Amino acid sequence: MSTNKIKLEKRTAIIILLISLGGNIAWAIENQFFNVFLYNEIAPVPIYVSLMVSISAVMSTITAIVMGAISDVRGKRRAFMIFGYIGWIFTTAIFPFAAFFKPVILAVAMAIIFDCIMTYFGATAYDAAFTAYVTDVTTLENRGKAVSIMEVTTLISFMIIYAITGFIVSAVGYYLFFILAGIVTGVLGLPGVYLATDSEDLKPLQVSVFQHIKSSFNKEMLRNNKNYFILLIGMGVFAVGFNVYFPFVLIYLQHHVGLPLEIAALVVSIAILVSIILGVPIGILTDKFGRKKIAILSLICQAIFLCLYALARDLIFLIITGVLWVLFMTSWRISVQTWIKDLYPPEKYGQFSGYCLIFEVLIGMIFGPLIGGIISMQYGKPIVIEGVEGTVPPPLIYFVGAIFILLALIPVIIAKDFKYKETVESK
Numbered sequence: 001m002s003t004n005k006i007k008l009e010k011r012t013a014i015i016i017l018l019i020s021l022g023g024n025i026a027w028a029i030e031n032q033f034f035n036v037f038l039y040n041e042i043a044p045v046p047i048y049v050s051l052m053v054s055i056s057a058v059m060s061t062i063t064a065i066v067m068g069a070i071s072d073v074r075g076k077r078r079a080f081m082i083f084g085y086i087g088w089i090f091t092t093a094i095f096p097f098a099a100f101f102k103p104v105i106l107a108v109a110m111a112i113i114f115d116c117i118m119t120y121f122g123a124t125a126y127d128a129a130f131t132a133y134v135t136d137v138t139t140l141e142n143r144g145k146a147v148s149i150m151e152v153t154t155l156i157s158f159m160i161i162y163a164i165t166g167f168i169v170s171a172v173g174y175y176l177f178f179i180l181a182g183i184v185t186g187v188l189g190l191p192g193v194y195l196a197t198d199s200e201d202l203k204p205l206q207v208s209v210f211q212h213i214k215s216s217f218n219k220e221m222l223r224n225n226k227n228y229f230i231l232l233i234g235m236g237v238f239a240v241g242f243n244v245y246f247p248f249v250l251i252y253l254q255h256h257v258g259l260p261l262e263i264a265a266l267v268v269s270i271a272i273l274v275s276i277i278l279g280v281p282i283g284i285l286t287d288k289f290g291r292k293k294i295a296i297l298s299l300i301c302q303a304i305f306l307c308l309y310a311l312a313r314d315l316i317f318l319i320i321t322g323v324l325w326v327l328f329m330t331s332w333r334i335s336v337q338t339w340i341k342d343l344y345p346p347e348k349y350g351q352f353s354g355y356c357l358i359f360e361v362l363i364g365m366i367f368g369p370l371i372g373g374i375i376s377m378q379y380g381k382p383i384v385i386e387g388v389e390g391t392v393p394p395p396l397i398y399f400v401g402a403i404f405i406l407l408a409l410i411p412v413i414i415a416k417d418f419k420y421k422e423t424v425e426s427k
Contacts, residue, residue, distance in 0.1 A: 008142040022189025023126040024157035044390030050373030057365030067128035075204035077133040084125025091118035093182035136199035148283020163269035166262040228343040234411035239364020241404025248393040271326035291339035298332035303402040310398035
């Protein structure tokens, strides 16, 4: 194999950096500040947040599978990224206008609808087209580094969101903030899409989209990709645990621990900064030592530090434990996202990128937030914001999340990263 196939090309790295940074800023805002806005500005009811997260997860999954399959059949990624990004800009900006609707329940419904529209465009651009594009243009030897760039941009996005957006919201209000967020998404992502070119190996398929999707569920396809589906189960179990607590991170720090929103955001941003610094080295270690070893270590350590984080009340202890669970969450995502891409079958990169969302997004973001929301409603302390009664998410959500994360070890241990091992042994 030639050197340029082993090393990740600079142009490719820049394209991945720009597209993923723009997209992940939009996703970070959707994952946290859509929730915060709904809770603080419309109704402080955790189950409403859970419903919005869950319903948008259904939209994301369906979009990724269908649009990913269409991109496979047509042999195009760039066109779908352009279409998705343009829509993403505008739909991010309009979200807070849901609060104009009355009564409260209608405002909640409109927030969910706006979130779903935004999710359609985002999932088309990122989850369907872009993630398949990354698989198109990387190899087993350099895929870990490419995925680590994606994960680092995820963390950079969250650090930006946590570190400065609290101050921006305080200064300009939610409405201008979301408009600015849409603009930033386009300014970063569209130049990357412009530079991108579809892989020369990507060709149109002589089948319909329905036939392409249907072919993934025959016995031979399932048998030949057994390790892919076993690993997907592990990713789904982890995603449930992660989403038990993650939608409520800022709400928990603000209303349970008692930190101002700006300080709560800074606590999380410090943890993210450490993971940004170590993200690419983790990707290199994943390429060097194997996906499975890093994944197992990450699950165990994250569960431990989540429990310690839930016990923390002192600011320094919150920061230390937060740094550690976020770091091991990052190493899990880098290792497992690299591993799952290794297992995609030829000619189905877009479609199989979509199937990841069934487990990571659909299952994870339906059951996880609902479990977290129910726990919060049953065991959270009562709160009243602007005359609307609700409850505050309790530390229990982190302990329950940790249990699910440990359960993910079972399928991860069973699954094999044989393609990576075969490549290393053949050198």
